[in-house]
Amino acid sequence: MELEGKEYPKLLVRPVVVITTISERGIPNAAPFSANSLVSFEPPLYGFSCSPAHDTWKNIRENGEFVVNIAGKDLGELMHVLETDYPYEDNEIEHAGLREENAKAVNPPRIKEAIAWIECKLEKYVELGDHIWITGRALAAGVKDGFWKEEGVLDVEKARPLCHIAREFFVEDMKEKKYKRA
Amino acid sequence: MELEGKEYPKLLVRPVVVITTISERGIPNAAPFSANSLVSFEPPLYGFSCSPAHDTWKNIRENGEFVVNIAGKDLGELMHVLETDYPYEDNEIEHAGLREENAKAVNPPRIKEAIAWIECKLEKYVELGDHIWITGRALAAGVKDGFWKEEGVLDVEKARPLCHIAREFFVEDMKEKKYKRA
Numbered sequence: 017m018e019l020e021g022k023e024y025p026k027l028l029v030r031p032v033v034v035i036t037t038i039s040e041r042g043i044p045n046a047a048p049f050s051a052n053s054l055v056s057f058e059p060p061l062y063g064f065s066c067s068p069a070h071d072t073w074k075n076i077r078e079n080g081e082f083v084v085n086i087a088g089k090d091l092g093e094l095m096h097v098l099e100t101d102y103p104y105e106d107n108e109i110e111h112a113g114l115r116e117e118n119a120k121a122v123n124p125p126r127i128k129e130a131i132a133w134i135e136c137k138l139e140k141y142v143e144l145g146d147h148i149w150i151t152g153r154a155l156a157a158g159v160k161d162g163f164w165k166e167e168g169v170l171d172v173e174k175a176r177p178l179c180h181i182a183r184e185f186f187v188e189d190m191k192e193k194k195y196k197r198a
Numbered sequence: 199m200e201l202e203g204k205e206y207p208k209l210l211v212r213p214v215v216v217i218t219t220i221s222e223r224g225i226p227n228a229a230p231f232s233a234n235s236l237v238s239f240e241p242p243l244y245g246f247s248c249s250p251a252h253d254t255w256k257n258i259r260e261n262g263e264f265v266v267n268i269a270g271k272d273l274g275e276l277m278h279v280l281e282t283d284y285p286y287e288d289n290e291i292e293h294a295g296l297r298e299e300n301a302k303a304v305n306p307p308r309i310k311e312a313i314a315w316i317e318c319k320l321e322k323y324v325e326l327g328d329h330i331w332i333t334g335r336a337l338a339a340g341v342k343d344g345f346w347k348e349e350g351v352l353d354v355e356k357a358r359p360l361c362h363i364a365r366e367f368f369v370e371d372m373k374e375k376k377y378k379r380a
Contacts, residue, residue, distance in 0.1 A: 017343050018302070021336035022242040026352055027268050027314040029213045029359045029372070030236060053235035054212060055247050056327020060204040063331070065237050086209050092377040099380040120200070132209040142324050144245070144333050145238020151326050154203035161199050169364045170208055177211045179361075179372070182351045184379050190211070190361070190372040195274040197366050198281040 025051075026182040032087040034098055035064065037075035038124045039105050044116060045071045046108040046127065048087065048098045050180035051147070060154040061139055065147040071104055073148060080138035081122040082152060085130035089176040089188040121155035131175040132159040207233075208364040214269040216280055217246065219257035220306045221287050226298060227253045228290040228309065230269070230280045232362035233329070242336040243321055247329040253286055255330060262320035263304040264334060267312035271358040271370040303337035313357040314341040 019027075030050035037045050049072075051065035062084060066073045076082055091098075097112040109116055109127060116125035119135045126133040136152025143149075163175040170177070172192050179187045201209075212232035219227050231254075233247035244266060248255045258264055273280075279294040291298055291309060298307035301317045308315040318334025325331075345357040352359070354374050361369045 017341050017346055019339040019341060019346075021303075021316070021338050022239070023350075024242055024244060024266075024316040024336040024339040025236040025239070026350070027316065027339065027341060028234070028236060029211070029354065029361055031211045051236040052210070053245070053247065054207040054210060054233040055331060056329045057204070057207070058328050060206055061327040062206060063235070063326070065235065084206075089375075092375065096378040096380045101380070121203075134203070134206045134209065140324075140326060142322075142331075144322060145243040146240050147238045149237060149245070149324075149331065154206040156203050157201040157206040157209060159199050159201060159209060164199055164201075167367070168205075168208070169367045172211065172363065172369050179211055181354065181374075184376045185349075185351045186375050186377050187354050187372040188375055190369040192363075193271075193274065193368050193370055194366045195368050196278040198278045198283070 029179045029181060029187055032178045032180050034085040034087055034091065034127060034130065035072055036083045036085060036124045036126060037072050039075055040078050043105040044107050044109055044125055045075055046098055047072050048095055055151050061151045062134055062136055062154055063149055063151040066150050068148050076138055076150060081124055082136050083119050083122060083124050083126045084134040084136060085127040086132040087178040088131040089178050090129060092178050092186055131163055131177060133157065211361045211363060211369055214360045214362050216267040216269055216273065216309055216312065217254055218265045218267060218306045218308060219254050221257055222260050225287040226289050226291055226307055227257055228280055229254050230277055237333050243333045244316055244318055244336055245331055245333040248332050250330050258320055258332060263306055264318050265301050265304060265306050265308045266316040266318060267309040268314040269360040270313040271360050272311060274360050274368055313345055313359060315339065
Protein backbone atom coordinates (compact mmCIF):
# COMPACT_ATOMS: atom_id res chain seq x y z
CA MET A 17 0.00 0.00 0.00
CA GLU A 18 1.47 3.34 -1.06
CA LEU A 19 1.83 6.24 1.37
CA GLU A 20 2.93 9.81 0.84
CA GLY A 21 6.57 10.49 1.68
CA LYS A 22 5.55 12.79 4.52
CA GLU A 23 3.83 9.87 6.29
CA TYR A 24 7.10 7.95 6.65
CA PRO A 25 7.65 8.74 10.38
CA LYS A 26 4.71 6.45 11.20
CA LEU A 27 6.75 3.51 9.92
CA LEU A 28 9.52 3.84 12.49
CA VAL A 29 9.30 2.58 16.08
CA ARG A 30 11.11 5.41 17.84
CA PRO A 31 12.45 5.33 21.41
CA VAL A 32 10.83 7.95 23.65
CA VAL A 33 13.21 10.07 25.70
CA VAL A 34 12.61 13.04 27.97
CA ILE A 35 15.36 15.61 27.59
CA THR A 36 16.20 17.75 30.62
CA THR A 37 18.00 21.08 30.37
CA ILE A 38 18.35 24.17 32.54
CA SER A 39 17.90 27.87 31.82
CA GLU A 40 20.62 30.43 32.47
CA ARG A 41 19.09 30.90 35.94
CA GLY A 42 19.23 27.16 36.57
CA ILE A 43 15.52 26.38 36.22
CA PRO A 44 14.94 22.90 34.75
CA ASN A 45 12.97 22.11 31.62
CA ALA A 46 11.85 18.64 30.49
CA ALA A 47 10.36 17.68 27.14
CA PRO A 48 9.71 14.38 25.35
CA PHE A 49 11.30 13.56 22.00
CA SER A 50 11.23 10.48 19.80
CA ALA A 51 13.27 11.70 16.81
CA ASN A 52 16.61 10.57 18.16
CA SER A 53 19.45 8.19 17.39
CA LEU A 54 22.85 6.76 18.05
CA VAL A 55 25.19 8.86 15.88
CA SER A 56 28.83 7.88 16.51
CA PHE A 57 30.72 5.34 18.63
CA GLU A 58 34.07 7.15 19.00
CA PRO A 59 33.49 9.72 20.32
CA PRO A 60 30.13 8.50 21.65
CA LEU A 61 27.67 10.95 20.09
CA TYR A 62 23.92 10.95 20.59
CA GLY A 63 21.61 13.01 18.35
CA PHE A 64 18.05 14.29 18.43
CA SER A 65 15.87 16.53 16.31
CA CYS A 66 14.52 19.67 17.97
CA SER A 67 12.34 22.53 16.74
CA PRO A 68 14.37 25.78 16.71
CA ALA A 69 11.59 27.46 18.73
CA HIS A 70 11.74 24.90 21.54
CA ASP A 71 12.81 25.81 25.11
CA THR A 72 15.11 22.76 25.01
CA TRP A 73 17.14 24.33 22.20
CA LYS A 74 17.11 27.75 23.92
CA ASN A 75 18.63 26.17 27.04
CA ILE A 76 21.19 24.04 25.17
CA ARG A 77 22.39 27.10 23.25
CA GLU A 78 22.85 28.86 26.56
CA ASN A 79 24.90 26.29 28.41
CA GLY A 80 25.56 23.35 26.07
CA GLU A 81 24.32 20.59 28.36
CA PHE A 82 21.43 18.13 28.42
CA VAL A 83 20.39 14.81 29.91
CA VAL A 84 18.56 12.16 27.85
CA ASN A 85 16.16 10.31 30.16
CA ILE A 86 14.97 7.04 28.60
CA ALA A 87 11.23 6.65 29.15
CA GLY A 88 9.69 3.45 30.38
CA LYS A 89 5.99 2.67 30.03
CA ASP A 90 5.26 4.41 33.36
CA LEU A 91 6.00 7.73 31.66
CA GLY A 92 3.38 7.07 28.97
CA GLU A 93 0.61 8.46 31.15
CA LEU A 94 2.63 11.66 31.66
CA MET A 95 3.41 12.41 28.00
CA HIS A 96 0.60 14.95 27.72
CA VAL A 97 1.94 16.86 30.74
CA LEU A 98 5.58 16.72 29.66
CA GLU A 99 4.81 17.97 26.17
CA THR A 100 2.52 20.80 27.27
CA ASP A 101 3.86 24.17 26.16
CA TYR A 102 4.20 25.80 29.58
CA PRO A 103 5.79 29.27 29.83
CA TYR A 104 9.58 29.39 29.74
CA GLU A 105 11.10 28.44 33.12
CA ASP A 106 7.93 26.70 34.23
CA ASN A 107 9.29 23.32 35.40
CA GLU A 108 7.60 20.39 33.60
CA ILE A 109 9.26 17.89 35.93
CA GLU A 110 7.22 19.32 38.82
CA HIS A 111 4.03 19.57 36.73
CA ALA A 112 4.37 15.87 35.93
CA GLY A 113 5.02 14.94 39.56
CA LEU A 114 8.41 13.48 38.72
CA ARG A 115 11.55 13.75 40.84
CA GLU A 116 14.88 15.33 39.96
CA GLU A 117 18.24 13.68 40.65
CA ASN A 118 21.63 15.30 40.28
CA ALA A 119 23.50 14.23 37.17
CA LYS A 120 27.17 13.34 37.58
CA ALA A 121 28.88 15.11 34.67
CA VAL A 122 26.49 17.96 33.74
CA ASN A 123 24.36 20.54 35.54
CA PRO A 124 20.81 19.75 34.31
CA PRO A 125 19.11 17.22 36.57
CA ARG A 126 18.10 13.77 35.44
CA ILE A 127 14.67 12.28 36.11
CA LYS A 128 14.61 9.64 38.83
CA GLU A 129 11.68 7.77 37.24
CA ALA A 130 13.44 7.23 33.89
CA ILE A 131 14.69 3.70 33.19
CA ALA A 132 18.11 4.99 32.09
CA TRP A 133 19.93 8.23 31.31
CA ILE A 134 22.67 9.72 29.14
CA GLU A 135 24.50 12.89 30.27
CA CYS A 136 25.54 14.96 27.24
CA LYS A 137 27.61 17.97 26.33
CA LEU A 138 26.69 19.71 23.08
CA GLU A 139 29.07 18.64 20.31
CA LYS A 140 27.68 19.99 17.02
CA TYR A 141 24.33 21.01 15.55
CA VAL A 142 23.04 21.35 12.02
CA GLU A 143 19.82 22.70 10.55
CA LEU A 144 18.04 19.92 8.68
CA GLY A 145 14.67 20.87 7.23
CA ASP A 146 12.36 22.40 9.84
CA HIS A 147 14.37 21.03 12.77
CA ILE A 148 17.84 21.27 14.25
CA TRP A 149 19.80 18.07 14.58
CA ILE A 150 21.57 18.43 17.92
CA THR A 151 24.38 16.06 18.82
CA GLY A 152 25.88 15.68 22.26
CA ARG A 153 28.87 13.75 23.54
CA ALA A 154 27.85 11.13 26.13
CA LEU A 155 29.99 11.97 29.16
CA ALA A 156 28.24 9.52 31.46
CA ALA A 157 25.27 7.17 31.40
CA GLY A 158 23.38 4.98 33.77
CA VAL A 159 20.53 2.56 34.17
CA LYS A 160 18.11 2.01 37.01
CA ASP A 161 19.20 -0.78 39.34
CA GLY A 162 17.69 -4.11 38.32
CA PHE A 163 17.27 -3.19 34.64
CA TRP A 164 20.71 -4.28 33.44
CA LYS A 165 21.38 -7.90 32.55
CA GLU A 166 24.56 -9.80 33.36
CA GLU A 167 25.31 -9.98 29.64
CA GLY A 168 25.70 -6.18 29.59
CA VAL A 169 22.40 -5.31 27.95
CA LEU A 170 19.21 -3.49 28.96
CA ASP A 171 16.58 -5.84 30.39
CA VAL A 172 13.73 -4.68 28.14
CA GLU A 173 11.25 -7.10 29.65
CA LYS A 174 11.72 -5.57 33.10
CA ALA A 175 12.48 -1.97 32.12
CA ARG A 176 9.63 -1.79 29.56
CA PRO A 177 10.94 0.98 27.29
CA LEU A 178 8.33 3.17 25.66
CA CYS A 179 8.48 3.83 21.91
CA HIS A 180 6.36 6.07 19.68
CA ILE A 181 4.87 5.44 16.26
CA ALA A 182 2.28 8.14 15.57
CA ARG A 183 0.01 10.63 17.35
CA GLU A 184 -1.46 8.87 20.42
CA PHE A 185 -0.05 5.49 19.37
CA PHE A 186 2.89 4.14 21.34
CA VAL A 187 4.44 0.71 21.68
CA GLU A 188 5.63 -1.10 24.79
CA ASP A 189 5.90 -4.54 26.38
CA MET A 190 8.42 -5.90 23.93
CA LYS A 191 10.21 -9.26 23.98
CA GLU A 192 13.94 -9.79 23.72
CA LYS A 193 15.35 -12.19 21.16
CA LYS A 194 18.92 -13.13 20.24
CA TYR A 195 19.89 -13.34 16.57
CA LYS A 196 23.16 -14.46 15.04
CA ARG A 197 25.46 -11.61 13.96
CA ALA A 198 28.08 -11.56 11.20
CA MET B 199 23.88 1.78 38.12
CA GLU B 200 26.50 3.89 36.37
CA LEU B 201 27.72 3.09 32.87
CA GLU B 202 30.45 4.62 30.75
CA GLY B 203 29.25 7.20 28.23
CA LYS B 204 30.33 4.96 25.35
CA GLU B 205 27.85 2.29 26.47
CA TYR B 206 24.88 4.59 25.93
CA PRO B 207 23.71 3.02 22.61
CA LYS B 208 22.62 -0.08 24.57
CA LEU B 209 19.98 2.06 26.30
CA LEU B 210 18.09 2.90 23.09
CA VAL B 211 15.61 0.58 21.37
CA ARG B 212 16.50 1.32 17.76
CA PRO B 213 14.38 0.38 14.72
CA VAL B 214 16.22 -1.96 12.33
CA VAL B 215 16.18 -0.98 8.66
CA VAL B 216 17.89 -2.48 5.63
CA ILE B 217 19.10 0.22 3.28
CA THR B 218 19.25 -0.61 -0.41
CA THR B 219 21.38 1.32 -2.87
CA ILE B 220 22.86 0.67 -6.33
CA SER B 221 26.37 1.03 -7.70
CA GLU B 222 27.16 3.14 -10.78
CA ARG B 223 26.65 -0.02 -12.88
CA GLY B 224 23.25 -0.61 -11.25
CA ILE B 225 24.19 -3.53 -8.98
CA PRO B 226 22.19 -3.50 -5.72
CA ASN B 227 23.62 -3.40 -2.22
CA ALA B 228 21.70 -4.01 1.00
CA ALA B 229 22.90 -3.44 4.55
CA PRO B 230 21.21 -3.26 7.96
CA PHE B 231 21.35 -0.14 10.12
CA SER B 232 19.78 0.78 13.44
CA ALA B 233 21.27 4.25 14.02
CA ASN B 234 18.47 6.12 12.29
CA SER B 235 15.76 8.66 12.96
CA LEU B 236 13.01 10.95 11.86
CA VAL B 237 14.75 14.29 11.21
CA SER B 238 12.27 16.82 9.78
CA PHE B 239 8.57 16.93 8.92
CA GLU B 240 8.58 19.64 6.21
CA PRO B 241 10.37 18.66 4.07
CA PRO B 242 10.11 15.04 5.25
CA LEU B 243 13.72 14.13 6.00
CA TYR B 244 14.95 10.78 7.24
CA GLY B 245 18.49 10.32 8.63
CA PHE B 246 20.88 7.49 9.38
CA SER B 247 24.43 7.11 10.53
CA CYS B 248 26.83 5.35 8.16
CA SER B 249 30.53 4.51 8.33
CA PRO B 250 32.41 6.48 5.65
CA ALA B 251 34.02 3.23 4.44
CA HIS B 252 30.66 1.52 3.86
CA ASP B 253 29.48 0.47 0.36
CA THR B 254 26.13 2.14 1.17
CA TRP B 255 27.84 5.53 1.40
CA LYS B 256 29.93 4.85 -1.74
CA ASN B 257 26.72 4.20 -3.70
CA ILE B 258 24.79 7.15 -2.25
CA ARG B 259 27.67 9.49 -3.11
CA GLU B 260 27.53 8.17 -6.66
CA ASN B 261 23.83 8.58 -7.37
CA GLY B 262 22.16 10.17 -4.34
CA GLU B 263 19.41 7.59 -3.87
CA PHE B 264 18.48 4.97 -1.28
CA VAL B 265 15.53 2.96 -0.02
CA VAL B 266 14.93 2.38 3.69
CA ASN B 267 13.36 -1.05 4.14
CA ILE B 268 11.79 -1.45 7.58
CA ALA B 269 12.66 -4.85 9.00
CA GLY B 270 10.10 -7.12 10.58
CA LYS B 271 11.05 -10.02 12.84
CA ASP B 272 11.33 -12.33 9.80
CA LEU B 273 14.48 -10.47 8.81
CA GLY B 274 16.09 -11.15 12.21
CA GLU B 275 17.37 -14.54 11.05
CA LEU B 276 19.00 -12.89 8.02
CA MET B 277 20.86 -10.11 9.86
CA HIS B 278 24.16 -12.01 9.82
CA VAL B 279 23.93 -12.45 6.04
CA LEU B 280 22.86 -8.86 5.33
CA GLU B 281 25.67 -7.41 7.42
CA THR B 282 28.40 -9.66 6.02
CA ASP B 283 31.12 -7.63 4.32
CA TYR B 284 30.87 -9.14 0.83
CA PRO B 285 33.02 -7.65 -1.96
CA TYR B 286 31.67 -4.46 -3.59
CA GLU B 287 28.89 -5.20 -6.09
CA ASP B 288 28.21 -8.61 -4.54
CA ASN B 289 24.42 -8.46 -4.05
CA GLU B 290 23.44 -9.09 -0.38
CA ILE B 291 19.75 -9.28 -1.32
CA GLU B 292 20.48 -12.45 -3.30
CA HIS B 293 22.79 -13.87 -0.62
CA ALA B 294 19.96 -13.49 1.89
CA GLY B 295 17.42 -15.11 -0.43
CA LEU B 296 15.27 -11.96 -0.44
CA ARG B 297 13.40 -10.55 -3.42
CA GLU B 298 13.79 -7.18 -5.11
CA GLU B 299 10.84 -4.97 -6.08
CA ASN B 300 11.03 -1.82 -8.17
CA ALA B 301 10.75 1.35 -6.17
CA LYS B 302 8.45 4.07 -7.50
CA ALA B 303 10.48 7.27 -7.17
CA VAL B 304 14.12 6.10 -7.09
CA ASN B 305 16.31 3.58 -8.93
CA PRO B 306 17.53 1.29 -6.10
CA PRO B 307 15.16 -1.63 -5.57
CA ARG B 308 13.22 -2.14 -2.40
CA ILE B 309 13.02 -5.46 -0.57
CA LYS B 310 9.71 -7.29 -0.97
CA GLU B 311 9.98 -8.96 2.44
CA ALA B 312 10.28 -5.66 4.38
CA ILE B 313 7.20 -4.59 6.34
CA ALA B 314 7.41 -1.04 4.94
CA TRP B 315 9.72 1.18 2.91
CA ILE B 316 10.79 4.80 2.42
CA GLU B 317 12.21 5.96 -0.94
CA CYS B 318 14.79 8.71 -0.41
CA LYS B 319 16.86 11.20 -2.36
CA LEU B 320 20.03 12.45 -0.64
CA GLU B 321 19.40 15.87 0.91
CA LYS B 322 22.44 16.71 3.05
CA TYR B 323 25.20 14.89 4.93
CA VAL B 324 27.46 15.85 7.78
CA GLU B 325 30.44 14.16 9.44
CA LEU B 326 29.62 13.51 13.09
CA GLY B 327 32.32 11.64 15.01
CA ASP B 328 33.36 8.43 13.30
CA HIS B 329 30.23 8.27 11.12
CA ILE B 330 28.46 10.30 8.46
CA TRP B 331 24.92 11.43 9.22
CA ILE B 332 23.13 11.02 5.89
CA THR B 333 19.72 12.61 5.42
CA GLY B 334 17.37 11.87 2.56
CA ARG B 335 14.10 13.41 1.50
CA ALA B 336 11.24 10.88 1.56
CA LEU B 337 9.82 11.00 -1.98
CA ALA B 338 7.50 8.05 -1.47
CA ALA B 339 6.75 5.43 1.15
CA GLY B 340 4.67 2.34 1.53
CA VAL B 341 3.61 -0.44 3.81
CA LYS B 342 2.89 -4.10 3.12
CA ASP B 343 -0.81 -4.77 2.60
CA GLY B 344 -2.53 -5.72 5.84
CA PHE B 345 -0.05 -3.92 8.09
CA TRP B 346 -1.77 -0.50 8.11
CA LYS B 347 -4.61 0.21 10.50
CA GLU B 348 -7.73 2.18 9.65
CA GLU B 349 -6.59 4.90 12.07
CA GLY B 350 -3.60 5.58 9.80
CA VAL B 351 -0.93 3.86 11.85
CA LEU B 352 1.36 0.86 11.47
CA ASP B 353 -0.16 -2.32 12.90
CA VAL B 354 2.83 -3.27 15.05
CA GLU B 355 1.19 -6.39 16.41
CA LYS B 356 0.79 -7.82 12.90
CA ALA B 357 3.86 -6.31 11.25
CA ARG B 358 6.18 -7.16 14.15
CA PRO B 359 8.91 -4.57 13.64
CA LEU B 360 12.42 -5.58 14.67
CA CYS B 361 14.49 -3.29 16.89
CA HIS B 362 18.07 -3.56 18.09
CA ILE B 363 19.58 -2.91 21.50
CA ALA B 364 23.09 -4.40 21.55
CA ARG B 365 25.24 -7.03 19.86
CA GLU B 366 23.06 -10.13 19.30
CA PHE B 367 20.19 -8.69 21.37
CA PHE B 368 17.12 -7.53 19.48
CA VAL B 369 13.56 -6.76 20.54
CA GLU B 370 10.31 -7.70 18.84
CA ASP B 371 6.69 -8.68 19.54
CA MET B 372 5.67 -5.34 20.98
CA LYS B 373 2.21 -4.24 22.07
CA GLU B 374 0.45 -1.07 20.97
CA LYS B 375 -0.99 1.31 23.54
CA LYS B 376 -2.73 4.67 23.21
CA TYR B 377 -1.72 7.52 25.52
CA LYS B 378 -3.23 10.97 25.84
CA ARG B 379 -1.31 13.73 24.02
CA ALA B 380 -1.09 17.43 24.80
